[in-house]
Each structure stands twice: as structure tokens, then as C-alpha cells.
Amino acid sequence: MTPEPILALRDVSVQLGGRKGLLRRTVPPVRAVSGVSLELQEGEILSLVGESGCGKTTLGRTILGLQRESAGEILLDGASVGGLPSDAARRARRTIQYVHQDAAAALDAWWSIGRTLAEGLLIHGVRDAGERRDRVVAMLSAVGLDPASARRYPQEFSGGQLRRVALARILLLQPRVLILDEPTSGLDMSVQATVLNLLLDLRERFSLTYLFISHDLSVVERLSDRVAIMYLGRIVEAGPAKELFADPSHPYTRTLLAAAPRLSGRRASGQSLVRGDPPSHATALPGCAFFDRCPIGEPACQASMPPLEPIASAHDVACFRAAPSGAAASVHHRATTARSAASSDIVSPLRISSAKPSLGTITVRQ
Amino acid sequence: MIPILRKLGRDLPAMLGLGIVLVVLVIAILGPLLAPYPEDAAAAHLLRRLKPPSAAFPFGTDNLGRDIFSRVILGARGALSIALTVVSTAMAIGVPLGLIAGYRGGWLSETIMRVTDVVLAIPQLVLALALAQLMSPSIESAMLALSLTYWPFFTRIVYAETRRLSASLFVDALRGIGASTPRIVFLHILPNAISPVIVRATIGLGFTILVAAVLGFLGMGATPPAPDWGLAIAESRTYLPRAWWYATFPGLAILITVMGFNLLGDGLRDIVDPRLRRSR
Amino acid sequence: MMPVLSVRGLKVSIHTDDGLASILDDVGLELERGRILGVVGESGCGKSTLIRAVMGILPKGASVDGGEIWFEGENLLAFSEAELNTGVRSSRIGFIPQDPLLALNPVFKVGTQLLEVMRWHAPDDGSRGNARRARHVARLVSLLRRMQVPDPEQALESYPHQFSGGQRQRLLIAAALACAPGLVIADEPTTALDVTTQHQILLLLRELVAEFGISLLFVTHDFGVVAELCDDLCVIYAGQTVETGTVRSILDAPAHPYTRALLACHPDRATSFLGIPGTVPSPFARPSGCLFAPRCLDVRPLCLSARPPQGRSSSGAEVRCVQYA
Amino acid sequence: MSRHGRLGRRELGGLAIGAFAAGALRSAQAADATTFVSGFGLPINLDPHQIFDVPMQAVMLNAYDNLYRYQGDPPKIVPWLAESHTVSADGLTWEFKLRSGVKFHDGSPLTADDVVYSFRRMLALALAPAGAFLKILKPEGVTAPEPLVVRFKLETSYAPFFAAIPSISIVNPRQIKANEKDGDWAKSWLASNGAGSGSYRIVPAGYRPLEYLDMEIFDGHFLGWSDNPKPVRKIACRPTKESSTRLLALLDGSLDCTDTNLPADQVAQINASKIAYVQKDVVMRTFIIRMNNTKPPFDNLNARRCFAHAFNYMGFITDILGGYATRDPYPMPDTLWGIPKDAKGYDYDLAKAKEYMAKAVAEGAPMKRPFELHVQSENEQSVQGAQLFQSDLAQIGINLKVVGNIWSNLTTAAAKPETTPDMWVHWVSTYFVDPENWVGQMYDSQFHGTWKASAYYKNPEVDALLRKARALTKQEERAPLYEEAIRKIMADSPDIWIYNSMQLQGLNKRIKGRRFCTVGQGAEMRWVTLAS
């Protein structure tokens, strides 16, 4: 029996936008996140991976409480904290904090770093100015910044330093769960490394749990305990990082892995496993959202949405064609090949789909 | 603040504007000390009417024999106080409304912005003249009318800025750490939104001086014997083109002052315009 | 064989409000015909200034203080702005920008913009007026089809925002190739794209180099992309070329301490996330010795006093480091 | 710009290019010898039974005829459409004998019925021109016993009746009735059309309210044109709105005459020009600073006298008005009959003013409170007068605030003593030539509530004198009564009477044959000839 998760999402959906009007074009709301379930164990790093527009940031904001879920349940330490308007949601979830992707834009350029950091403490009830100052100084040192930088303004910092400032600001609030939204995007490789290092270090020191949102598979692979892959608002595969990278089951996961540029990788040539553009909600069709880009799709995939189901212990996949681990050796084999070398032997989706193997598995799943 | 001044320092027209504004300010403050005939604010000297410029009267004299040079100097205070009163009143009305409308959204925002539209559509002159009638023509009614027609400009600017800022990441981050709405709006959004407001206000100061002069010209602004620049030009019309000095010097005073505020505002705008911030 | 593009000892500085900044100190590279040269460097190392210098479009206040840029046997630095504009840009050097969303003029139809380029730079085949235009349209349509842009005719009539990022980048690649240049310069063309799209674009570029007989100068900060795409590699640090050679040789055996440190940061190789200590020296005050010396783990006294000479590593790469002198 | 006010184009004549360009571009501005471009202001509409003010006179005198008309300077009332009249001994029945052969512009003959119709229309509309008649004449009191005889039966004897007869224009009922809507007496139609018999006819297409009005000669006018062989054939009214434009247009030759409010300061400039000059005419138009006698301290005689002595009459007239006005210490024009020539007015004497102030203060009058003097802000002269007064009062320690205001607000305010300002400035023009136009309506307390009586002066003796004079018909009998009343009024000093106007009008030198009369201020055009 696993311990009680620190944070759990049950079937959470989020709708965005939408408007009606007599003289305005009616725009239906977009289901940015649909039916996502996640559990975050104390102390682990769970990575949320997907291409732009897959809903990972929306999901992060929903967990935080800045975006209200339209359905589902959010549990913090086993207690429901869902269904609240944003102010109340933030109060209930103050142990969850969020670190923005663009650290510079997340800081008020008119406020010095020291004031900005102290402001968080003030909001969280630290009335004594001296105490605030001391804690800010201590935290700046903890994230590897000169305490004298408290007097400086955001525009005087480099990208890497700003990430540290952003972390310091959040850590002052003594969170337990951090949602890190692409914390290294836009950073140079050398800086990215130091920031990741800091993140691991801080997790130890402050006993943090990370929800790590990223599209960079090489970073995710090295950092995460568990990984969840999102595609068009749904989680299509989730499992322990090692297992998932070693044995990707969903065709989309495999696509992503195959597409990521690798230092070791000889250049791809000829046809690619990867087809089509990243999807948008506007063009979504019934059935499996990945169908139009899927190398192994078959007509049945268009009929209904495949549910997220376990194929191994703690490893879930939402695909009718993905066999449980070991049961679909060929797929497994192709995936690993795709990852490690050129993907020439799986590039013909036609061949695979025309073979129509294992219709039986679908019946089993139903 | 320092970088702003440094950037401004390289912008010659803006420095010219700043210089003019400072000089006008000094003149406004020290007016009665600088004017050779401070009593000419109200006196009448029938024997020296409409004298052309001379050593004794560098700008000549007006229809009641008053020294135009003194009156131009004495007029600075009035012009500036009208401008400052109008612009600060308009800001006091417009800025909070813009903040509320921009941050809250919904029906309140809609209502505020529709009212703003309505007021923007009222011809400024009609309102000014109607108020002048309502309260009898005076500097006060002119100021009220101008304030009442000028605030929507601030509302619109602040509204747009607030909309932009409340969608920005740093406000999002503040919400994330649990900052209260008043804290976000007044301590964070307001300072960030204030730059375009200051620019608009600076240009507005010049604009107000000019419109006040037009109201004076139409007999709806300052009342005699106030040493008002617009009024002086209005009074001078009868004596044009013979007494050319009568209109010219108050006209130049308006021209230079308005130009000063505009140049300064333009320069500030170049610096604080978020669209231009990327440059260099 | 003469290289298509050869840059030697290029120096570019820029007058700013804070003084004179040395952006490019000593950059050299050679791009052989039909090959893909990757130029890799971290932000601020001068990659985009290098591109701008080659295109002849330096930012305000910048000037070339030394060096040569030879393109197909001609010194580009001797070209006037008008000569570059009429005789080089697009017609002989194509350009693929970094961010496809920002590079297209948002208020003009794609076709208008691409045809504008062709109108001035497409090779003259004697046709004029409407016939010439029709021929241009036909060429664009076939190019777009080759780029796997669906419904090319419709695409020309659409506005940039109506395309996805990947499609836009395909449009821009088509534009770069439209006037049949010999050299194409690509400025981080996949940075703004999703990983699957990036993969597709890289494949496409690889094919096009052979198919259209072009040489490609590919600027990036991502070693992974270089590994996937490029033949040769040029590593730049603080406005200097520090290592050049074939991709294979450098990735297999990086010679310059900077290259080594940088590769060690890559998640694919990193053993721990240590990064490179220190920061890039300010362009306003470059150290007198090796520019990397303050951050180098293998620094020697000599490094701090004099600029390191050009050397050659065991794998055949040219390296600017005393270790290989 | 020339600094000498002489805009001689010759100064620039040396510039060959300029001269060439001017020659090439200048349009046929050379005025046409039969078109008169008039700068008289336009009335707010063209119906003489609705509007009765100075600008209306310029339309009325040219486009309409009256039974009698004021002519000459000083004005005499002379037969016009009427050949003669008789009045009964009790002053109640008036009979006017009309000329024969008078034709309206549409060619139809003008008869007594038309006159009756005109008076009845005027009474029915009951607007400004009816002011003098409403109380004394009922519609059925106007009759036409014979085709060319009009009879008026008055309700009470009213001497100014005859003086007011020239203010009523005779309109053509046939045209009016054709354009009547819902029994409105065609007041909408006539507001922008003409239906008269005057020397000129209104060209409806040439009219845009307040902007321009074209009138063309009516060859069939009853007086004929034998007395003016070369008349103006077209009057183009193009009033100016700006005083500087007015001046320039006159000097430019594109305007033949200005309106009659030319400021004295422009006189020298115009007279220095080759093309125009300033005509000075004495008119009956008095300039007055009113005091609200109901508001303390103006209820105190000494206070009022203090103010009356503090105005620099001659300084104002000599220096500001350039002498183009005559000091008139009486409450009406000193050229009119009924003036007690022996009565002495108030003069500028700050010492006396101080004395009176001390007395007033001793009597408890609040002389230290700030006072408001309302002026019509668009009128330069009233503003200057006010400022002069302000400056002098400041010397004796009285704090006066000059408040700019507009006519309609002022007349509204003057309808009640509480809202009437402390002081305000206005002129009283000649609506009809009779003391009734001035003292009669200004100081008889029965007129309280009208702007003319806005001093709210009440003196039962004066009331009695004025009422008695009003009911008598003979000037010899009335004159002593007015003289007596004026003496009493002047002793009470209810207002500050300043001057009687001299009318200044800029005229093009090509104008010949202009005949001036204070009523109409020289706007009647039928004798004017334009020299080439």
C-alpha cells in the first residue's frame, strides 16, 4: 500500500474561454484539460511532459488554484481543496507554490528583489520587518545569491540568477509542493545545469515535492522519479521515469523520444516516425486525439477515446494498441530502437496498421 | 529613475522641454518678484494704453496701459495652476476608474468603460460652455469642464495598462503567492501603469493650457483683470494687427509653455513606452 | 576546392550608451560547398552578429573593425549596401530566421511577401510582367509542395497567423530557396518549435541541402541539433572561434576546455549538473589573455597573459588553446 | 505684418515675384459696382414679427415697409405707407390713411386689410415687437373701415403708441397664408423667407441663418427709384464673427460696411487706409452700469452715490473710447426731449466717493463685502469699462470682481431681484424714439421683472409721474413730467449712467448717398450708390 499522496487529482477537467453573443462570433469553451488523474507522493519529482498547447501549464495553474477546474477533485493531504474560487483556493493550497517559466516577467520590475521577497513573507503573516530581512538574506544565500543583491532590481540580473530569485521568493513561503513550469527553458546549457543542480539540492534541504512541467525530454529523464505524458489535455502515458524512457508504450511517447535530438544520435534520414503538426483543440476529432499522427492507429481508434489503464505496476497508458509490458514485444522493440538509433525499421505506419495485429487486446480492454 | 533621467539627457528636444518647463515653473513661483510692475495684475493706466515695446515696457502695454511683460510673467502661475488642477483632478477621477475597470472585468468594467465612451463623445466645448453658463463663466467652471472631459483619457490608458498587467506573469505570480487584490492593484499594477499616465499628464498639461486659452478666447475662461494669456489674446483681437505686440507675447508664452510640456512628454513617452522599451 | 563562405579574423564592435563593446573578436570559419556547418555558442557569444555581418545588416552603431568575409570568391565586406541588396541577398544568400512567428510581416499575405522577394531576386529568364509573376507563383507553389505545406495555392493567399509554427517555418525555408541561392544561412530555425516539429524541419533541411545543391550555415545553441544535422562544427565563445572541425570529431573528442565543459552540461552526457563556473566576460572589458581562462578548470599562467594561439587537436579540429599549440 | 497698421500692399510691391503671383492668383475681388457686401449682423431669423432687435432693423428697413418710418438725424417720424393719420381727442382712436398703388413683392396690391392682418399677426405671436402693443391693443381693435384706411381702437391712452408704429412691418397675407401650418401664422416659413413690399426682396436660396443673406432690388417699390438712378441691385449680407476679420475684410475691400460696433481703437487704422473710412454718427444708445437697489449696500443712497462718483467717466470716454461717445449723465439720451438740462449728473471724484462711503458705512451699509460686476464677456467695451471701474474702486478700498456672463443668462437673472447681480453693464438702444423706451420702462416699478427695470428702483412719486406722462399724447404736456421724474431719479442715483453712444461704422469709400437714422443705424440701403 502506497502512503497517502501529498497531492492527488481525480478526473480533473478545465474549460477555458468560450463566449456567446448575438453579434459576436460564438466561441465554444475549450477543454484544455480533460479527466486528468495524478498522484504526487511526498518527496518525489513528477514530470509533466508535452508539446505546446497540450494543457500542462493550465493543469499546473489549476492545481495551484489560479484556474478553476470544471470537474473533478483535487486533494491535498487527502483533504479536498477543489471547487473554490481563486482567492479561497489559494488560501487552502498555500503549501503548493508555482515557479514561473519566465522568471523575469514574474517579477515586478519596479520593486527591488529584497522588497519582492519580503512581500511574500508579509503576505504570509510575518509582521516583523527585522525577521523578514533576516529570512530574505538567509534565503538568498541558500539559492546561491549574494545577499547584497536584495537591493538590486530584476533587470540587473541574468537569466540564471533570476531563476534563483524566483525560487528564493517561493521557498520563503515554506511550500511543500512546487510546481516548476519549464524552469530551464531559454537558459544556456551551462546555466541550465546549475539551475537543475540547485533544484535537486533545494529539494533535499527543504523536503520539497516537485511537479516538473517541461518539454525537454533529456532533462526530464535525468531529473524525474515519475513522468506523465500529456497530449491535447489528457495524460496518455504515466509511469516511473526509468521504465517509461526505457519502455515507452504510447505511440506518442515513442514519437517524442524519437524526435528529441541527442548528442549520440546519428542524424535521422529518410522518412520520419513523426508526422503532422502538434494538434490544437480547434481541430480535435472524436476518438483518440493522436489518431491523425499515430503510426499504428486503426479505424477503431477513431470510435472512442482510449482510457488510461495500467499496463504494468504504476505504469498507465491510454492506447488501444499498446500491449502490456512484455506482451507486445514488437512494439517494445521498435520503441527502444527508435530511441537508441535511427528509426528506419518502424517508419512505415502503413505496414504496421495494415498488419492489424492483436484485435483481441482491444476486446480485452473493453 | 536614474536611467530614465540619463536617457532623457540624451534626448535634446526632451531636455529643451524640461528646461522650458522648469523655467516656467520658476516664473510661476517667483512671478510677483520677477515682474517689473506686479501691480499691473489689476491696475489700469489710461495714459499709456497700447504702447509698443520699449525699454520701460519690453513687451509693450495693453488696452488698459498695463505692462504686458509683467502680465505674461504673472500669467504663468494661473496657467500652470489651471493645468495642474485640471490634470490632477482628471487623474484623480480617471485613474481609479481605469484600475477598477481593468482589474475587475464584468459588468462593472463594462459600465465604467461605456460611461467613459459617453463622456468622450461629449463635445468638450459644449460641456465647457454649458458649465460656464451653469456656474457663470469663470476660471473655476473652465477648470471643472476641462477636468470632466479629460478624465476618460486617463481611464482608457489605465484600463488598457491594467488589462495588460493583470494578464501579466508578475501579477499572476503575486496571485500565486496569495497577494490580496488591493495589494496587487495599488502596490503593483498602479506603479507599473503610471508611466503612460505621467506621459499623458505631461502632454495634458500643455493641452490644458491651450484649451483654457481657447475658452478664454471664447469668453468662457478666466475673467478680467486676471493676467491670463488666453484672455490677453482674446482682448487683443480688437487691436490686431496694429498692436501686434499685444497678442504676440502672450501667444508666445502659450506656445513656448505648451511646447515645453509636449516635448517633455514626448521624450518621456519614448523612454517609458513599453513598445519602445526593447530598443537598446 | 574553394569554400563557399570563408570568414577570417572577423572583428565587430558596437558603440553603445555604455561605451564601445567588442562583440566579435576573432571569428573564423569555412563552409565547404554542399556541406552543413553548425555554429554553436551560448547566448551573447556573437552568433547573431556573425550572421548580421555576413548579411551586411549590422545594428545601429556597429562596425566591422577587421577581418574578411569571402563568399564565392568575393569579399562581401567590399560590397556596398545597394550591391548587397540587389546582388547578394536572397539571390545568392538565402536566410531562414529564428522565430517563424515573428519573422513574417503579420499584415501581408504570405504570397505577397514571398513574391516581393522573387520580384527583385529571382533569376531572370526573360519573362516580364504577368508572365514573370505567374512563373514565380508556379515556382513557389511547387516549392511549398516540396516543403509539405498542404494546399500551397491557398497558403499563398493566407496570412502568417493562419499557420502553425512548423508550417510557417516551412514557408520561410521555401522563401530562402525561392531565388535559388548557393548559400543558406539559418539562424536557430528550430528553437521556437516543438520537438516533433523540430525533428521534421531538421530532416527536411538535410534533404534540401542535397536536393538543391546548397551549402547551409546553421547557427544554434543546441549540440543535439548539431549532432543530428551538421557535417562541420564551429564553436564560438565570447566573440571568438574556439574550436572548428567535423561534428563527429568534436563530439567524440572535444578538445577545447570550453567545448568540453559545455558538452559536459548536456543532460545526455552530464554526470552531475555542475555547469560552468563564472560568467562570460563583458564585451566592454575583455580580459587580455584567453577569454575562457577565468572559467577554465585547466587554466595555466600563460592563459592569463596572452591570447592563445590556434592549434590542432588529435582529432583534427582547429582549437584556440595553449594546450594544443 | 506691417507695424504701422497700414497694410499697404505697395510695401511689398517691390517683390516682383510676389506681385506676379498676386496678379496671377487674385480673383475677381474687384467689387462689383451693383453689389453691396454688408457687414451688419443678421437677426436670428427673418420674421419681423418675431424678432425685434438691432440686426433685424437692417432686414426690416430694406425688405419691408411700415406705416410710418423714422428718418433723418435726429430722427423724425415720417409718413411711409401711410400718407397721414388722425388721432381722437382722448388718444384712443387712431386712423391711418394709406397710399394707393403700393405693391408687394409678389405683385399684389397692399391694402388696409393687409395692414390689419399684419398687426393681428404681430399681436397673435406676441413676441418681442408686440411689447409696446399687447397691453393697449386687442386684435379686434385693428380694423379697416375703408380699403385704404386702418383704424386702431386702443384700450387705454398710450402716448408711445405712435412712436412704436414704425416697429411693425406690413407683411403679405397671401404669401403667409399659403405657407401656414397648423395655424402657426407661418412663423416657421417667414423665419427664412420674405413676404414684404420693401425696396429689396429676400432671396430664399441665398439665406443661411446667421451666416449669409442675399437681397435683390425690387424695381416695383412704391417709392420708385427715380431718387436713386444707380441703386445697389444686390445686398449681400456677409456678417463677420471676429473683430479682426471684420477689420481685415473692410481693408481688403471685400466688405463694404462693418456692423456698427467698431471699437474706437480700430478707427485710426481704418481712416489711414485708402479704401475705407470710419463714419461717426450720434445715436440714442445709452451705456449704463446697473445697481441692484434691493441688495445691501445698494439700498443705501450714500453707497450708490459713492459708486457713482468712483467711475472715471471722462477717462473711459476719452482714452478707451477715443472720444467716440458723449458723456451723458442722464438716464436717457441727452438728445431726446424730456431731459432736465439743469440737472447735474455725477462726476468722477474719488474724494467724494470716499466721503459717501464713510457716510454709508456709518449708516451700516456693508461696503467692505466683495461686489460682483457682471459683463457680457464677448463685449470688449463693457469688459474694459468694468476693469477701469475695478481699478478705481480698489483705490478707495472697494473689492470688485468682474464676472463674465452672457446676455441670455443675465436677462434671466434680472427677472428676480434675488438673482439680479450686484451690478451689471448694458446698453439701452432705441427701440422707439420716446422717453418711454428709457426712463419709462426702466424706473416705473410696474416693469420690475424685465431686464430694463433691473435696478429694482421704486419711488412712488416717480411711478406717478411716469404713468401720467405715458397716458398723455402731447409732447409739450409730457416733457415737464419726464423732466421732473428724471430729476428725482437722478437724485436717488439708482444706476450709473455713463454715456450716449457715438456709432462707429467702417465704410468703404465707394459708398455714396448713405442716409443715417438712429433707428436702423444707417442700414437702410435704398439711397446708397456705389461709386466705381
Added chain:
Amino acid sequence: MLRFVLRRVALVLPSLAGLLVVTFLLIHAVPSDPAVAMAGDAATPEQIERLRKQYGLDRPIWEQFAVYLGKVATLDLGESAFTRRPVARDIVQRLPATLELTFCALALSVFIGVPLGVMAGLKHNTWPDYLLRVFSVLGIAVAAFWFAIMLQLLFSMQLGWLPLRGELDVSIARPTRVTGFLLLDCLIAGRLDAFADAARHLVLPAVTLSLGGLATIVRFTRAGVLDTLQHDFVFYERAMGYRRLRLIWIYVLRNSVTATVTQIGLLFGGLIAGGVVVEAIFDWPGIGSYTVQAILTGDRQVMLAVTLLVGTVYAGVNILVDVVHGLLDPRLMERT
């Protein structure tokens, strides 16, 4: 597109209603009694009282407003108490003159201001930029009435090139009224002499009126160009070898004028109301002097009608501005 315009029109209507209420209340708060003014100088209190009854001025304000609203709904703007003419007719007669003047002034500002603004933007922070900025600001700062008189003195009095005032010489017969726009009517009637004369009369007032707008247009075009020049596509277009002139005057300019177009919209409203002074000086028979006259006489129907008119024109121009925005930038249209 149609949906876009309809939506904008629908949004404007409540604003206009609000405008009407505000103006109605405001105008009725003015103490000046229209009956007094209407009755004229020589009127007696009884006459005034009668008029007050006749025009319903003695009735409660909401009743007066209801009556007025009913009339406005049928496009009847009432009758001026003074001119005795239907206000709508007066406005129809005068508005074209004002519009003609405003259009010409705006055209002048745009055709001069946009190129100057582009030049200032291109020469950012150099002497040409400084000079252009100072000169354009001079345009705003100079008092229109003073400038107008100077123009009159120079061009009419001294040089004699242009007429002093009015819209047509007295010696020239007016063309038949078709559109009300004098220049157009001259052309329709084939009266070239009248057209030339009318055009000459238009020059000085239009130049005077264009001054204030000129500076605004220079200012916003300059800012727009500066902004556009920051965009990556400008570098891209240069790198692709666009011809410099075409790059600036077509590709950069179209991206730069959005804010300028907005300002032109705002200016238009301002010019109509602000042309009063210019109309007065040049005796231009437009709506401006009519408005001032109405205010001075307390002619409520006219004041209301003019406010409604200016509000409508303002709203209409703003809709037009939005349409132009949509044409300039196709992305905007799709957001609706």
C-alpha cells in the same frame, strides 16, 4: 465584416442614449431661461410666461425628456426656438461645410504628418528627428486663432493670393445644392470657376485646422515606426533583400499606422467640435458658429442636437477606425 460593423453599431447605441441623457440634464441645469431669450429684448413678463407654456418649459424635466426622445426616435430633432427652423434642416445645411473643412484639414495633416512621422522614426534620435519633433509640437502649441490671423495677414492682405473669409465669393453664384458639399456640388454642376474659388476659400481655414492634428499624427506615426522597426520581420525583410523604399513605405508603414488611425478617429471628433474658432475667424458657415450661437442664446434643441450629432459622428468615425484597423491588420477582424 458585416457582423463586425453591426456589433459595433449595436454597442454604440446605448452610449448615444447615455450621451443624450447626460446632455439633456446638463443643458437643463443651465439657468438661462430659453423663454426669456426667445421673447426678445423688448418682451414683457407676460409674453415670457406665455412662451414658457407654449413650449412646455413649465413641465417637469422627465416629461420634456420623454417628449424629446419620442421625437428623436423619428429623426425629428425639434425646431430651434430662435431660428424657427427645424434643427435637422439647419444641421443638414451646415454640416457639409464643416465636414468638408474637417476632411480637408485631416487630409492635409495625414499627407504631411505621416511622411514626416516616418522620417522622424527612421532618424530616431538624430537632428532631423529632433527638428521634426519640435516643429510638429509647434503645430500643437501655436494658438489656432493667432495663427489664423497671421495667415490672413500674409496670404490675404499682403500677398493677396487667397481670400480672407467665407466659402465662396459674393460675385459667384452658388451651384445647385445636391450633396451640400460645396466642392462636390460645383463639380456636379460643372462649375469649374466656382470650384476653383471654393477651393481657394478652403485653403487657409484647412491649413489652420490641420495644425493640431499634424503634430499628433507625426507623433503617433513616429512611435509606430519605431515600434515596427523593433520587430524581427523588418530584419528578415532586409535580409531577404526587400527594396528599401518599398520596405519602409509599404511593409513597415502598414504595421506602423494602427495607432495613427486611432488618433485620426479621435482627432476627427475633436476637429468638428474644435473647428469653432477657425470657423469664426474665417466666417465659415459650418456647425461651429451655429453651436456657439445656440449656447449663447440657450437654444436647447440645437445644443442637444449638436451634441447628439457630434456623438454620432464620433461613434461612426470610431467604427470606421475599427474597420480600417481590420483592413490594415487581418488578425484583428478574426478576433470578433
